[in-house]
Amino acid sequence: MSSRGSRFLASGAIPLIAPELLGDIITHAADLSLVISREGRVLSVLVNPTHPGFGDLSSWEGENLRDFLTSDSQPKLERQLAAFADGRDAEKPVVELNHCDKEQWEFPIRYTFHLIGPDETVLLMMGRDLRPIAEMQMQLIEAQMALERDYEVQREYDTRYRVLLEATSEAFVLISVGAGRVVDVNPAASALIGLPREDLMGQVLAQEFEGRRQGEFLQELAASARDDTVRPLDLHLRRSELRVLVTPKAFRAAGDQLILCRVEPAIAAVGVSDDLTEGLGAMYHTGVDAIVFTDTDGIIFSANDSFLGLADAPDMSSVKGHSLADYLVRGSVDLRVLVENAIRSGQMRMFATKLAGDYGAQVSVEISVTHLADVAHPALVFVIRDASRMEVVRKPGVAVSDDAVRSVMELVGTASLKDIVAETTDVVEKMCIETAVELTRNNRVAAAEMLGLSRQSLYVKLRKYGLLNRNAAAD
Numbered sequence: 001m002s003s004r005g006s007r008f009l010a011s012g013a014i015p016l017i018a019p020e021l022l023g024d025i026i027t028h029a030a031d032l033s034l035v036i037s038r039e040g041r042v043l044s045v046l047v048n049p050t051h052p053g054f055g056d057l058s059s060w061e062g063e064n065l066r067d068f069l070t071s072d073s074q075p076k077l078e079r080q081l082a083a084f085a086d087g088r089d090a091e092k093p094v095v096e097l098n099h100c101d102k103e104q105w106e107f108p109i110r111y112t113f114h115l116i117g118p119d120e121t122v123l124l125m126m127g128r129d130l131r132p133i134a135e136m137q138m139q140l141i142e143a144q145m146a147l148e149r150d151y152e153v154q155r156e157y158d159t160r161y162r163v164l165l166e167a168t169s170e171a172f173v174l175i176s177v178g179a180g181r182v183v184d185v186n187p188a189a190s191a192l193i194g195l196p197r198e199d200l201m202g203q204v205l206a207q208e209f210e211g212r213r214q215g216e217f218l219q220e221l222a223a224s225a226r227d228d229t230v231r232p233l234d235l236h237l238r239r240s241e242l243r244v245l246v247t248p249k250a251f252r253a254a255g256d257q258l259i260l261c262r263v264e265p266a267i268a269a270v271g272v273s274d275d276l277t278e279g280l281g282a283m284y285h286t287g288v289d290a291i292v293f294t295d296t297d298g299i300i301f302s303a304n305d306s307f308l309g310l311a312d313a314p315d316m317s318s319v320k321g322h323s324l325a326d327y328l329v330r331g332s333v334d335l336r337v338l339v340e341n342a343i344r345s346g347q348m349r350m351f352a353t354k355l356a357g358d359y360g361a362q363v364s365v366e367i368s369v370t371h372l373a374d375v376a377h378p379a380l381v382f383v384i385r386d387a388s389r390m391e392v393v394r395k396p397g398v399a400v401s402d403d404a405v406r407s408v409m410e411l412v413g414t415a416s417l418k419d420i421v422a423e424t425t426d427v428v429e430k431m432c433i434e435t436a437v438e439l440t441r442n443n444r445v446a447a448a449e450m451l452g453l454s455r456q457s458l459y460v461k462l463r464k465y466g467l468l469n470r471n472a473a474a475d
Helices: 019-029 074-085 131-167 187-193 214-226 274-286 305-310 332-345 388-393 402-409 417-439 444-451 455-464 468-474
Strands: 032-037 042-047 094-100 106-116 122-129 171-176 182-185 233-236 243-253 256-265 290-294 300-303 347-356 362-372 379-386
Touching: 019 032, 019 042, 019 122, 032 106, 074 094, 074 106, 106 131, 171 187, 182 187, 187 256, 214 233, 214 243, 214 256, 290 305, 305 379, 332 347, 332 362, 332 379, 332 444, 362 388, 417 444, 417 455, 444 455, 455 468
Parallel strands: none
Antiparallel strands: 032 042, 032 122, 094 106, 106 122, 171 182, 171 256, 233 243, 243 256, 290 300, 290 379, 347 362, 362 379
16 A cells, blocks of 8 residues: 555554654654664664763763673673574563663663664664662652651550550540540559440440530530649549549540540548538638649649739749749749758748749748658649738848847957958858858758859858858757
């Protein structure tokens, strides 16, 4: 068949291609094309001009192709050449070869082999660059490894969480806010509620308490979780008939809002009535004196409104988690004296200092502190009284002993004014050191910080005024 003088191939509708166009078609059809002899010598190199990754490979022409292959790719080429030399088809129609140039660069190519020429004396190798595929495979491998690492981290956290729930003696129940159902529960809570963990999982928690509806119960939990000053919910378990206190903590995880409920039996202390408990609670919330609860490091976890007023704090959340030292003028010096003496002797009374508010205002206060060591979580209770009104009626100045005044007065007429002032300075200095040592219960480190001295300077002055041996004997 012919059309306008052009002849077509018998196997299809592809016209015979002019030789001058064939090279251009081959160049654009493959990323890299090689024309080699049956011995493997490169006769021509055709690089796709739209492919930027090869550069100039004209130096290959006239060279043996084996010199540009890695050691593992050379046997593959030999098998292909041997198959064509024996007049049989190649073992594999597609072969992947890795090119290299003295280990300076390396790239993989997937080739198809074709016999061309009038006598089929040369081979055409049309190749596709495999580097994009290799890079994609590497990205997939790295992504898979990252997923495996994340999975291992997740398993580690899950194991820690599970061990913590199993090992703690406190009862915890984790519920979903949306459904109000139990997401997880530890053995202590399961024993307290009186139902196995398997039966509790997925159940509505409100039905385990007497007279509680699901909607009302969830609203109370959410309100209590938002306000740290609200007392725990006082509830009665339906199965075990125990009175318990439920303290909720709200948080989000993976987009879901959850509430962690700590459940503890509401067992009153021996000899303490409900009336006394209610009275103490009312005094804490409405009392005149400031009351602050901290851990043994002085970190605040609860404080009443009177303290918020002294500290000029807007609400409880602004002071919770802060150190009480942040609100003392002498900071950690005063806190250390209070904490160490309270832990050592159980309590400390009437410690005079100044409280600094959030806006810089200072108030003279007297602090008493008690160490609660016999509770599940040891704590310190600070009772802080505003003493600014007492300073108005107090006489100004520092109380001076009669002996000190007499010793100074005896110098008049016998010494110059300069010597008298120097002697007076020593008296005042001695009194200040004695006061600091007394306030700190002979804690030399705290006394030195209170006076703004180094420990070495304090010891020198103690020795100078004969206070060193006396304080040691007092210990």
